[in-house]
Amino acid sequence: MTKAINKSFRFFLFLFLGLTILWWLYKDQDPKKMADILKKEVNYGWIFLSLILGLFSHISRTIRWQMLIEPIEKRPGLLNTFLSVMIGYLANLAIPRMGEISRCAVLSRYEEISFSRLVGTVVTERIIDLIMLLLSLVLVIITQYNVFIDIIKNKLNLGEIGNFLSSREFYFSAILIIGIFFLFRKKIMKWKVFYKFRELWRQFKEGLFSFRNVKNKFLFVFHTVLIYVLYFLMIYVCFFGFPFTRHLSPGKGLAVFVLGSFGMVAPVQGGIGPWHFLVISTLIFFGIESSQASAFALLVHGSLNAMIIVTGLLSFLTIPLINKKPLTR
Known part of the structure; x- marks a missing residue:
């Protein structure tokens, strides 16, 4: 009972914090003006393309996770791994950081792989993702130095x-x-x-250092780079869906992507609030009007999370069905 209460408290606390930031960002916006932008000015074909790119990034992440898991026990099935990843993303929208544990639990159940070792591989993934995010930040510093310095000094x-x-x-x-x-x-x-604990730690280390035993390191690195290229394109192609962001360069798109990613790191469901704050602030710095930047952030974040909710729920409903054991006579 206590654990359930704690989970509920965390859920509502983080959600409240995110919604408070969101309210603060949008309280002075004209709802009619934003509605007109979303109804009359948006080319939703580009938003749909963004969702397709997002789906491909999740497939690439699935393949990379398979490659990490294979050396420690066995290579799990592609479909089960993909569905587990999407269920994890869905869980993150409920409780921040719960997704990493959830996808390991789901895959462990349906592929009969050690849960502790799976957690170790996820830690490896997170370390690699952090390195990629920092490398992306270096690119922002090089290409958009003024933006980076302004946000660090005045926003954080x-x-x-x-x-x-x-x-x-x-x-x-x-x-x-x-x-x-x-x-x-x-x-x-x-x-x-x-x-x-020592036995769990031994299994955990096997997963953590699983990269050393990845069979095709070139392919692993390729998918690692591809994931972040697709993440960037998810945001950048949305620029073409709005008349007021079409002129922004790929470098500015990289700045919006990287700084928005730091908002996603915040312990808030789906980065709601912090992501909007950083994206809106960056777009305003590039000369986009506040209402336009707010409409961009609202639609892009909403559509990407809607995709996670739909695919996550479908994955949650599908995975037990495709893993039903045949009846024995």
Whole structure:
């Protein structure tokens, strides 16, 4: 019961925070003006193309995950892996970061693969994704230096985090925890739960370092790059769907994509709120009117998440059906 209450609390807390940011962003916008933009000015063919590119990015991520899993046990089926990935994306819209656990649980059940090892492969994925995001950020700094500096200086406040990490309280807490573990390490290592944890950690490391044993590293790197190229194109092709963003260069599209991605990292369902804030702020910096930038963010984010909801629900309903064991006589 307590666990269910905690999950419900997290769900509503994060949702409330995201919706509060969203309300703050749109409270001064003219609903009629935004409705006119969405009804009369948008070429929805480009939005549809964005969704197709998004679907291909999920397929590419599926293949890359298969390649990570194969060395630790066996290569799971493409369809089961894809459906698990989409269920994971759907779970992330409910509770942030729940998707990583959910897709591992689903694939473990239907492909009979160690859950701990699957979690390790997902951690590897997240590390690789972080590296790719940072490389994309470097490209933004090189191509759109003024945008990057303006947003860091005027939009983000990182001072509080820096103050905490350099505070006496942080160092005292870290030293205390390390000291307690060092003093009681022999007793801790004798605990039954420690042995269980050690076995889980062994399986986890197998998944974490699974990249070393990937059979086709070139193909793995290809899909890693392809995923982010498709992510970028998902956003950039939407520029052509709006008359006021068609003139923006690919470099500006990269800035919108990368800074919006940092909004997706925030622990809010689907990045709702933080993603809108960063995308709108970046577009305004490029000279787009506030109402136009707001309409762009609302439609693009809404359509991409609608695609996740539809495909996620279909995956959730489909995976038990295609994995029904035949009746034995």
